[in-house]
Amino acid sequence: MTAHQQNRAGDRAQSREQGRARGRGPGRVPGRPGGRAAVRAARRARVVLAAAAGLAGAVALAGCGDAEGFVGGKPRSPAAAIRVVPHDGAHGVRADGRFEIRVPEGRLERVEVSRTGGAGRQPVAGRITPDGMTWRPAARRLQPGAKYTVDAVALDGAGRRSARHTTFTTSVPVRRFTAHFSPQGDATVGSGLIFSLVFNRPVADRAAVERAVKVSARPAVAIAAHWFGHRRLDFRPRERWRPGTGITVDLRLRGVKAGPGAYGTQRRTVHYRVGRDQVSTIDAARHTMTVRQGGRVVAVLPVTAGDDANPTYNGKMVILERQSMTRMDGDTVGFGAEYDIPDVPHAMRLTRSGTFLHGNYWAPPEVFGGLNTSHGCVGLKDIKGGGPHTPAGWFFGHSIVGDTVVVEHSPERTVAPDNGLGGWNMPWELWRAGSAQR
Numbered sequence: 001m002t003a004h005q006q007n008r009a010g011d012r013a014q015s016r017e018q019g020r021a022r023g024r025g026p027g028r029v030p031g032r033p034g035g036r037a038a039v040r041a042a043r044r045a046r047v048v049l050a051a052a053a054g055l056a057g058a059v060a061l062a063g064c065g066d067a068e069g070f071v072g073g074k075p076r077s078p079a080a081a082i083r084v085v086p087h088d089g090a091h092g093v094r095a096d097g098r099f100e101i102r103v104p105e106g107r108l109e110r111v112e113v114s115r116t117g118g119a120g121r122q123p124v125a126g127r128i129t130p131d132g133m134t135w136r137p138a139a140r141r142l143q144p145g146a147k148y149t150v151d152a153v154a155l156d157g158a159g160r161r162s163a164r165h166t167t168f169t170t171s172v173p174v175r176r177f178t179a180h181f182s183p184q185g186d187a188t189v190g191s192g193l194i195f196s197l198v199f200n201r202p203v204a205d206r207a208a209v210e211r212a213v214k215v216s217a218r219p220a221v222a223i224a225a226h227w228f229g230h231r232r233l234d235f236r237p238r239e240r241w242r243p244g245t246g247i248t249v250d251l252r253l254r255g256v257k258a259g260p261g262a263y264g265t266q267r268r269t270v271h272y273r274v275g276r277d278q279v280s281t282i283d284a285a286r287h288t289m290t291v292r293q294g295g296r297v298v299a300v301l302p303v304t305a306g307d308d309a310n311p312t313y314n315g316k317m318v319i320l321e322r323q324s325m326t327r328m329d330g331d332t333v334g335f336g337a338e339y340d341i342p343d344v345p346h347a348m349r350l351t352r353s354g355t356f357l358h359g360n361y362w363a364p365p366e367v368f369g370g371l372n373t374s375h376g377c378v379g380l381k382d383i384k385g386g387g388p389h390t391p392a393g394w395f396f397g398h399s400i401v402g403d404t405v406v407v408e409h410s411p412e413r414t415v416a417p418d419n420g421l422g423g424w425n426m427p428w429e430l431w432r433a434g435s436a437q438r
Contacts, residue, residue, distance in 0.1 A: 081162035082108075082152050088166035095144045095170055095255055095263055100136050106156040107132030116147045124148070143255040144263045145172040175262040177201045179233075179253065182321065183401050185270030190402030191240040191277040192318045194421040195249055202230040204259030206436035209233065212264065214250040217241070226426075226434030228418040238428045240277065240404065243294070247272040278403045280395075282378055284312055284410035287369045289378070291395065298398075301391045302369025304360065306376040311412035313376070317350040318421035319357075319403045322396065324386060328356070335375055345386030346396035350378075350405055351420040357405060359383075359392030378407070 079088075083102050086093045093099075101111055113124040125138040135152070142148070150166045179197040183189065195215055203209050206227055215223050215235040219242070226234050241247070248271050253264030282289045284305040291299040306312040326347045330338040333354040346359035359382025360368075367373050368381045368391075380392035387393045404424070407415075415422045423431060432438070 078164040082164040086168040090168040092171040102134040110153045111135040112151045173263040188275045192404035193402030194236040212252045218246040224432045241274040245274040281406045305372040310375045313415035315414035316424040320349045346392040
């Protein structure tokens with residue numbers, strides 16, 4: 001063997017030793033592949049290790065989460081999953097404040113809201129937006145001085161269900177507004193009744209208040225509203241009510257904003273029934289009163305109307321109230337000490353300014369049917385204490401609130417439409433023009 005051959009043999013031996021050390025030579029290590037198979041196995045091992053490392057990193061990221069996600073794979077708390085404004089337990093919430101229920105992700109499955117107040121427990125109407133993420137009430141304002149209860153169920157993006165129950169209470173307005181009306185519900189009224197509301201404070205938003213009062217009739221008839229200033233709202237049909245008509249008045253004033261800081265407090269429904277149609281026509285020049293029911297004359301009674309210095313108003317008036325006995329003091333209506341009668345019998349008020357149709361026991365008998373001697377009222381013959389069979393007693397017994405009384409041929413002007421229920425003296429188109437919603 002030459003020296004060159006010896007060197008090459010040594011090189012091959014050294015190469016085999018290096019190959020064994022690197023696992024790449026023709027030699028084999030027990031239990032491990034050799035050659036190209038070993039290379040492929042090593043590469044697969046590196047891929048597996050890299051994938052495992054990536055998975056570990058992903059798990060670590062998921063474990064951190066964010067404010068809107070889930071922690072440890074668990075659903076968020078109900079308060080985070082379903083947001084309610086106002087917050088749970090809030091007190092003194094403004095009636096015109098924000099109220100909504102929403103979810104940051106997923107969708108609302110069901111929302112039930114109720115209100116507890118003077119009218120008891122009532123459901124609150126509302127709707128979920130088309131994307132399913134927000135619920136808002138149908139009404140623009142909340143009811144003042146009421147407790148609201150919210151029950152909502154939502155599904156998150158992973159299909160997990162959450163439920164939340166909250167409550168809050170609205171504030172009681174510092175300035176309340178209410179309406180006075182008469183008669184009260186379930187009464188039989190005359191065909192001339194005009195439903196009239198008088199508010200305890202001026203109404204700035206008359207359109208909002210008018211929308212909150214609904215007057216309807218059965219059988220149906222057109223009914224129009226008319227404002228007299230900022231504190232009075234009247235409703236009437238074009239002509240007098242038909243006998244037998246049912247009138248329903250729905251007052252939805254609770255929570256209605258009438259002006260800065262002033263909210264309504266009433267929520268009630270009243271019903272009336274129209275009785276027979278009675279119209280009593282007083283001829284001040286002839287000193288008579290002709291009573292008609294359904295257009296048929298049932299009585300002609302002698303009267304005394306206002307004298308030349310204090311004539312009775314002309315025009316259509318309506319009986320506002322009836323009192324079997326009342327005191328009439330001239331000082332309360334600007335006549336000073338000219339009269340003060342403590343026991344006027346069978347008194348029926350026709351105007352707010354003080355016009356009555358009443359029994360009279362102090363005037364001589366010849367006055368009735370012959371002279372006008374009063375301070376503007378219309379007197380019927382009566383006895384002290386009021387007799388049931390006198391002209392005044394008969395008429396009182398055959399009259400109800402809402403009956404129409406017409407005065408003709410008096411030298412006085414026509415009664416103002418807002419003096420009592422004098423709205424029948426106003427043409428229909430002019431009456432309708434007084435609505436705040438035109």
